[in-house]
Amino acid sequence: MHTMSAKKNRRPKHKGSGTIFKNPILEQLTKTHIAIPLTLYTIISSCLIYYGIIEKGFTTPVMILLFFAGMFVFTLVEYLMHRYLYxxxxxxxxxxxHKVHGVHHDYPKDKKRLAMPPILALILASFFFIIYRAMMGDYVFGFLAGFLxxxxxxxxxxxxxxxxxxxGNFLKILWHHHAIHHYRQPDRAFGVSSPLWDYIFGTMPELLEDKKKQQAKAGEFIDPS
Ligand SMILES: [Zn+2]
Ligand SMILES: [Zn+2]
Incomplete structure (x- = not known):
């Protein structure tokens, strides 16, 4: 049985905040105002682009290509981390x-727990820098900028x-997709920035109709509601 089943039964709370560490200082470090990471990574990304163009002499079209490649690869890493690590x-x-992600499923609207602590993200980014640098040399500057x-x-x-x-526009699909992951099918709909990889890897949410058909096949009682 999937180990998420225990969590599935725990109702998400829309007020309050979960506890990750008993130590109050460590606990405080796990809470981040969203503006901090958004600003920080945009600055770092700009520096990487600047360095790539000015110091390494890449042309703008090449940088744009690398940037979008990095962004695209990020969406795959996002999917894989959410599905297999979280x-x-x-x-x-x-x-x-549970420490890193279960607390978000318990308190999905806790504003200060919607980004990992920047210090942790910076360590991870350095780790990605080393790996990508080994793989692609100086292309890393444009690529990591897009990834970040x-x-x-x-x-x-x-x-x-x-x-x-x-x-009220096409973006609503992102709201629905993630709501299904939180409130209906936690073992599906892992993509947050897009449903692309759910589609490719077959973890798109099951439609209610399909579920009923499956249950009927298995001879299960179908709830009429
Ligand atoms: Zn999740
Ligand atoms: Zn969420």
Whole structure:
């Protein structure tokens, strides 16, 4: 059985805040105003682009291409991390994932817990810098700038989806997709910035109709509601 089942039964609370650490200083460090990471990563990304063009001599079209490649790869990393790191299938990983992500499922509207602490994100970004640099050399500057802006975009979308009302335009699909992940099917709809990778890897939400058909096939009682 999927280990999320325990969490599935826990009702998300729309007021208050979860506890990650008992130590009040550590606990405080896990709370971030959303404007801080958004500003910080935009500045770092701009510096990377500046450095790539001025110091490394890349042309603007090449930088734009690298930027969008980085952004695209970020959406895949976002999907894989959410699916396998934050919703793991093993008991061992469960404790860790509850600390970093379960608390968001328990308190989805806690504004200060909608971004990981910037210090942690900077350590992760340095780690990605080292890996990408080894893989692609100086192309890393444009690529990581896009990757970081992908993350910034993801943060802005995730924040908006939880805090702001559903918009009346095409963006509403993002609101619905993430609401399904939180309130109906936590083992589906892992993509936040887009449903693309859910579509590719077959984790799109199950439609109610399909679910009923499946249950009927399995001979289960169908709730008429
Ligand atoms: Zn989740
Ligand atoms: Zn969420």
């Amino acid at each position: 919703h793991p299938q093993t008991e061992k990983m469960e404790e860790f994932s 802006m992908g993350y910034t975009g993801y943060l802005a979308i995730h924040y908006s989806v939880h805090i702001f009302k559903v918009p």
